[in-house]
Amino acid sequence: MSARTSAQPTAPKGQPFTLPHFYMPHPARLNPHLQAARAHSGRWAREMNMLEGSGIWEQRDLDAHDYALLCAYTHPECSEEALNLVTDWYVWVFFFDDHFLEKFKRTLDREGGKAYLDRLPAFMPMDLHTPVPEPTNQVEAGLADLWARTVPSMSPDWRRRFAESTEHLLNESLWELSNMDINRIPNPVEYVEMRRKVGGAPWSAGLVEYATGAEVPAAVAGSRPLRVLKDTFSDSVHLRNDLFSYQRETEDEGELSNGVLVLETFLDCTTQEAADAVNDMITSRLQQFEDTVFTELPALFADRGLDPAGCAAVLAYAKGLQDWQSGGHEWHLRSSRYMNGGGAGEPGGAAAPWSPLVFGGLGTEGLGRAAAGVLGPGAWAADLPIALRTATAQRLRRRAHTPHRKVGTVQLPDFPMPFTTTLSPHLEASRRNVVTWAHRMGLLRPQPGVPLSGIWDEDALNRFDLALYAAGRHPDATPDELDLDTQWLAWGTYADDYHPVVFGRPRNVAGARAATKRLSALMPVEESDAAPAPADALERGLADLWRRTAGPMTVDARRAFKGAIETMTAGWLWELDNTVLHRVPDPVDYIEMRRATFGSDVIMSLCRLGRGRRVPPEIHRSGPMRSLENAAADYACLVNDVFSYQKEIEYEGEVHNAILVVQNFFDCDHPSALAVVHDLATSRMREFQHVAAHQLPVLYDDFALSAEARAAVDGYVGDLRNWLAGTLTWHRECRRYRTEYLRHRPGTPGWIPAPSGLGTSAARLAGLAGAAGPAGAGSGG
Helix, strand or coil: CCCCCCCCCCCCCCCCCCCCCCCCCCCCCCCCCHHHHHHHHHHHHHHCCCCCCCCCCCHHHHHHHCHHHHHHHHCCCCCHHHHHHHHHHHHHHHHHHHHHHHHHHCCCCHHHHHHHHHHHHHHCCCCCCCCCCCCCCHHHHHHHHHHHHHHHHCCHHHHHHHHHHHHHHHHCHHHHHHHHHHCCCCCHHHHHHHHHHHHCHHHHHHHHHHHHCCCCCHHHHCCHHHHHHHHHHHHHHHHHHHHHHHHHHHHHHCCCCCHHHHHHHHHCCCHHHHHHHHHHHHHHHHHHHHHHHHHHHHHHHHHHCCCHHHHHHHHHHHHHHHHHHHHHHHHHHCCCCCCCCCCCCCCCCCCCCCCCHHHCCCCCCCCCHHHHCCCCCCHHHHHHHHHHHHHHHHHHHHCCCCCCCCCCCCCCCCCCCCCCCCCCCCHHHHHHHHHHHHHHHCCCCCCCCCCCCCCCCHHHHHHHCHHHHHHHHCCCCCHHHHHHHHHHHHHHHHHHHHHHHHHHCCCCHHHHHHHHHHHHHCCCCCCCCCCCCCCCHHHHHHHHHHHHHHCCCCHHHHHHHHHHHHHHHHHHHHHHHHHHCCCCCCHHHHHHHHHHHCCHHHHHHHHHHHHHCCCCHHHHCCHHHHHHHHHHHHHHHHHHHHHCHHHHHHHCCCCCCHHHHHHHHHCCCHHHHHHHHHHHHHHHHHHHHHHHHHHHHHHHHHCCCCHHHHHHHHHHHHHHHHHHHHHHHHHHHCCCCCHHHHCCCCCCCCCCCCCCCCCCCCCCCCCCCHHHCCCCCCCCC
């Protein structure tokens, strides 16, 4: 943060910082059925006993909140019937927030809160003919009524997705309660991930599908572009609210879950600097939303063969998310609850989008005084020129990176490692066997008819010493298990090197997609599934490993393992797209996709399945376990990015490296960016330890796990510790980062491209992009 050179503004008296100019290029509109929705929501709340006598609200509270105005702004085109129902949903979710606050948060009653939350999914049956329990409070009664009125017009796929997001929104309130109890400020990555669940915006995205009448087709609902649209929408909504609620939350409520506070603490910077950084994140996420609409959706439509109606539904949904952003901004512009210059449309003010639940502990009092404002563009028009100039500069900077700039030797920081590396006694044998296997598969020779495919030879494979990595992360493996682990590393590394050379240099995105589909076909799940004959070394290697690994698995386990491999290969395509577009990734998108390109899901799948261990699926899906795995993956990825920085930036012209991403985002120098990346790796290690020590024991009790199941999870956590320790040991001891191997450039005698891939991350080959831009795609390393 110290690298910022612009003068910091002086905050108005009584305010902790000056509000930035927000990037919000689309004006808000108002639904004409506002008055009908106001009248209907009042009647409904009274029918559900949410007003007088509830101990939570009275009529004047509901009138002041004016959720109908919020919904009329965020859903400007829906029918009167749809607006009424959507408004009822928002009345319900805000009532839940205040009800849970009074009953459980104020008293820190986690046990009571869990029992309360555990009953709620029963009121969201997939089949409406399934009876629901008798409601015992207003939240249960309201949910039962809303579910029965909403789901008949929606598909089973939408019901499942919306029920899941509703459960996340409700259940993750326990995470916040736990953080309040231990006075813990989360790190930035943890905060963004948990905020999506707790904050409510993903839940709002589900209602956008209902209100627009544009349900996302099941064929694409789980795809990366649709996930990114929802995540970028959610992040920008949440973070913008954090700016406006910071003063109230930190000074009046003692809240710790606020993005400004998180960055202020993590970066050890001023509140103003943290606020500016949060606003830059908002802009970056909105630009990621726009990039996804214009560059990823067309490719998705073509790849999935989506019909015109399906394409139109996805685009209408994206427009609905855009309307929500603008409408939520305008509505909160008029609320005097926030630090916005007095609200009610003050010129130069700006507003936080909707924030139910812990979007900022919105609470109830005074929240909807927005109705007093004059409808119109408000600060949108006044702020737009400045915001657009700032956003344009940020967008251009992401595409202006100069490849192959000289960075010199990098001073490696001292990474924390609380775990000890123990090496398998079968290491030497595995070193020999992986070379034999690679020769047999054809990985160490050029592929017939494929230009530039001679990327490895035996000397290169020996230098990479992937058996050392396997021996550190799997120290108690049998000889066969260690060979299999090492050979998976070799295949993933080769594949991730092969993509940027064979597909990156000629910009052959279509060829890369076709090759990826063939790899998927080589992994049959059912016994009756037929697989094509392998056509080259890459396919032979995968077919051999799949047969040896997946053969003993159950069908469900095969399907999950195949999904992990497909996540990795899809990540390579994402990197290729960024290379073609000459685009340094958005920071949040980079962290999340880096786990995929690194092969983290594959590594963890092998850990979970090791030695017959079976982690209960409900534990694997839980929030604490996902937090544990993501923290481990991020630590490993960040370590790799630091060690590979000079190789990737100076010699390979890469854009996929955390240090470069931080440099580009903060517009700072290398030492400042390195410090941020090192601090982030350190915080992710601390989070891994925190979850393992404090959250998993509670999870065991919550699920009443048997001794056998606890032992399986404990063994899995031990494997993750071995992975982390082995990662750092391998980076320190392997020869791929030493200066003598970095001096050789493409086209010079003796040059051999360095690999990455599964657990090691990918090498970047200088010149992949030719004279036009950066060198290639891969996962870094």
